[in-house]
Amino acid sequence: MEIVNEPVSIDFDFYNKQIDEYVSRVKEVPGVCSIYLMGSINAPGLSDIDVLVVVSDDFDRDNSKALSVLDLDSRVFLHGPIIIPKSLSQKVQYIFYASNLSCIYGDECLQAWEDLRAGERKKLAACYLIDFIESRFMQFSSIGCSKIDKRAWLTRIWSTVHSLELYQCAFENGVPERVSSLAELVKRTRSDWLEFGVVKEKVFLDGLKASAEINEFIFFNALERLYGCPIINGKFRIVSGSRSIKFHNNMQGKKKYYLAGYKLLNKHLNIFVAEHGPSYLAHLEHYSDIKIGWHYFPRKNEELERVKFKRKEIVACHNFWINSHAPKSGSMRGYLGVDNGLALGLKGRIKSVLSYLVF
Structure with a gap:
């Protein structure tokens, strides 16, 4: 197991300069309405910058590359921005858990987040816990198959604290x-980084x-x-x-993830294979x-079903809009664990066919 990319100290001024550089450029792009920061920068060197940009619904796709963060420092911009059309600005919490x-x-x-009704927040928090942690399982499965990026993983590790906060919001009780x-x-x-x-x-x-252990507890408990404990007929x-x-x-309360690698036309393709119990299928x-x-049958909850259906529709709408108006922005997208309107390139389509034929 090789650990690479040791984090380095970065002062607040550098973060602010990077934010100012992004804002000064993006605010001049036609169709940009608002720019937001999300989260906080409490641990410079480990914290990253999360930026959301609200644009007009008729945003010109030819300007979408100007919204990306590719020309900025990847030590503080670990991922792309979130681009939201104005028509979805009052529905953003159904696409991302956008706090602070x-x-x-x-x-x-x-x-x-506080604009949502209390009951709505509880159900949506439960959805985000399951959806987000399942995506983490895929990332954890790659450990051992490649070098471990310490800088990136320290940020992911800290996100577990936010997952525990969401767990409290969803279920209103403590943990073992x-x-x-x-x-x-x-x-x-985080404390060692801040002190030493x-x-x-x-x-x-x-x-x-x-x-990893906390994520598994939250996922299966939720x-x-x-x-x-539903049961399916067969597989x-x-x-x-x-x-x-x-x-x-027989996978109830368990999961298994692994990477299957293929070489096709001199290209290396990784396919995630996952095994779950019926509760995740539910x-x-x-x-x-x-x-x-x-x-x-799984336990029914009509309010939860309404929240999930609304989230599915809004995420699909956002994906369709990104594909049409901001394909080169590098925008993050809502994750549901299943296809939700994401446009696949040639490589993605080949991997999808391999997933279907081989597994």
């Missing part, structure tokens, strides 16, 4: 003592393992609380992009049009 929003240019127009102890290992990665300016390898690896499979997801009754049921033969 701060408008730094233009008019305030984005929906805040074991999980609380693991959370302290996660938090130590370094995260030793043992502290990093302990935090990494603790984060699934059981929401859907019970089931979903192919979603470059992933093949298999469902078995979660995906209302995100897609799949027809499932249930032997023992």
Whole structure:
């Protein structure tokens, strides 16, 4: 296991200069209405910049590259911006969990997490826990197959703290003592950085393992609380992009992820293969049009189903708009665990076909 990309100290001024550079350029792009920051920069060197840009619905796709962050420092911009058309500005919480929003240019127009009804927040928080953590499982599965980017993983490890906050929002109760102890290992990665300016390898690896275990607890506990222990007739499979997801009754409360590598036309293609129990299939049921033969039905919750259907529709609408108006912006997109309007390039289509044929 090779650990690379040791984080380095970066002062607040550098973050502010990078933000100013982005804003000064983007505010001049025709159709840009507002620019927001999301989250906070409490640990310079580990914290990253999350930026959201609200644009007009008829934004010219030829200007979309000007919204990207590719020309800025990748140490502070770990991912692309979030581009939102004005018509979805009051629905943004259904695309992303956008907390601690701060408008730094233009008019305030984005929906805040606190604008949602309490019951709506609870159901949406539960959805984000399952959807977000499932995407983390894919990232964890790549450990051991490639070098570990310490800088990137320290940010992902810290996101576990936010997942625990969402868990509290969704279910309004504490976690077992074991999980609380693991959370302290996660938090130590951040406290050591702030105090010493370094995260030793043992502290990093302990935090990494603790984060993985906490994510598993939250994921399976949330699934059981929401859907019970359903049983399917036989086996089931979903192919979603470059992933093949298999469902078995004997995987209840368990999961398995692995990467399958292929070489085609001198290109190396990785395909994620996942195995889950029926409770995760129950979660995906209302995100897609799949027809499932249930032997023992999952627990029903009409309010949760309404929230999931709304999230599915809004994420699909956002994806369609990005494909049409901002394809070169590098915009992040809402993640549901199944295809939701993402436009695949040639490589993506080949991987999708391989996922279907091979697995």
